[in-house]
Amino acid sequence: MNDTVVVDDVSKSFGRSRALSGLSFTARKGVTGLLGPNGAGKTTLMRLLATVLAADSGRVRLLGWNPVYDRLEIRRRLGYLPQEPAYQRGFTVFEFVDYVAILKEMVDRRARHDEVRRVIGEVGLADVSGKKIRTLSGGMRRRVGIAQALLGDPELVLLDEPTAGLDPEQRLRFRALISRIGENRTVLLSTHQTEDVAALCERAVVLKDGRCVFAGTPEELRGVARGRVWQSPRRAGVLSWRTGEGDFRNIGSPPADATLVPPTVEDGYLLLLDGDKVEAAV
Ligand SMILES: Nc1ncnc2c1ncn2[C@@H]1O[C@H](COP(=O)(O)OP(=O)(O)O)[C@@H](O)[C@H]1O
Numbered sequence: 001m002n003d004t005v006v007v008d009d010v011s012k013s014f015g016r017s018r019a020l021s022g023l024s025f026t027a028r029k030g031v032t033g034l035l036g037p038n039g040a041g042k043t044t045l046m047r048l049l050a051t052v053l054a055a056d057s058g059r060v061r062l063l064g065w066n067p068v069y070d071r072l073e074i075r076r077r078l079g080y081l082p083q084e085p086a087y088q089r090g091f092t093v094f095e096f097v098d099y100v101a102i103l104k105e106m107v108d109r110r111a112r113h114d115e116v117r118r119v120i121g122e123v124g125l126a127d128v129s130g131k132k133i134r135t136l137s138g139g140m141r142r143r144v145g146i147a148q149a150l151l152g153d154p155e156l157v158l159l160d161e162p163t164a165g166l167d168p169e170q171r172l173r174f175r176a177l178i179s180r181i182g183e184n185r186t187v188l189l190s191t192h193q194t195e196d197v198a199a200l201c202e203r204a205v206v207l208k209d210g211r212c213v214f215a216g217t218p219e220e221l222r223g224v225a226r227g228r229v230w231q232s233p234r235r236a237g238v239l240s241w242r243t244g245e246g247d248f249r250n251i252g253s254p255p256a257d258a259t260l261v262p263p264t265v266e267d268g269y270l271l272l273l274d275g276d277k278v279e280a281a282v
C-alpha cells in the first residue's frame, strides 16, 4: 500500500518536557484514528504533521514530500482543524471560511466564493452561512472548523479532537461526514473516544507518553483484550467497574473459573494504557 504519512523515530521536546519520544507510525488513504490520554502527544504530532512545528530529530514524509524542504508543497495539499481554533466570532460563517481561503492563496474571487460555498454545503451549514459564528451552537462551530479544513480539496486532512463537546446526534452526523471525506483522502483524527474509532476508522494508532504503543485495525485493538475481560459478582482484576446490570466488568488476568465476555475496542485500549499495572498485579 502507498503510505501517505510516514513518521519515523520522531522526537520533540518543549524545554525539559518530552512530548514525542521516538515515535514511528504510518498512515494511508482512509480514516486513521489517533487515540491517547491527555498529554500523550496527539496535538504535538498533529502540529508537526501540519508543518506548524518541526521535529527535533527523526524523519517525516507527507504525501511524498519532506516537511523540512517542501513545506509549501505540503501546506497546499493540507487541511487542518486545530484543537483550539481561533474563530473570528464576529464574522459570519461565509466570511470566516472566505477569510481562511484568502490565507490559503485562493486569489480568484469568484472561484474562491464557489469553493467556500461548496465546503459550507459539504458540512451541512448552507442554511446558516450568513449567521455570525458567535450565535452558533458548539457543534455547528465545530463544523465550521471542518469546513475550512476542506478548502481546496486537500489530500491530507488533520482533525485534532473534532468530536470533543459534540452531543450524540451531532457525533453521528459527524461520523457520516468524516467517512465521506475519507473515501479518497488521508484523514487523521485524534480523539479519546474509542467509540469514534470503532465506528469510523479503518486504522487506529495509540499513543502513550509520546510513543506509538499500537497500530492496526480497530478489530486488532479489540483483540488485545481477548480472553482478558470477564464478568463477576465481585470486584476483581486491575480495572473493574460495576455495569448497569449490577455485575462487575473486570479487565486483567482472569481467574480459572471466570465467565469471559467479548472485549470491546475500549477494553483493548484500556489494557494497552494500563498494561504495566495489569501485569504487575498478577
Ligand atoms: N507548547 C508547549 N510548551 C510546553 N509543553 C508542551 C507544549 N505543547 C505540549 N506540551 C507538553 O507535551 C506533552 C504532550 O502534549 P500534547 O501534544 O498536547 O498531548 P495531547 O494532545 O495528547 O493531550 C504534554 O506533557 C504537554 O504538557
Ligand SMILES: [Mg+2]
Binding pocket: 042, 043, 044, 083
Ligand atoms: Mg491535544
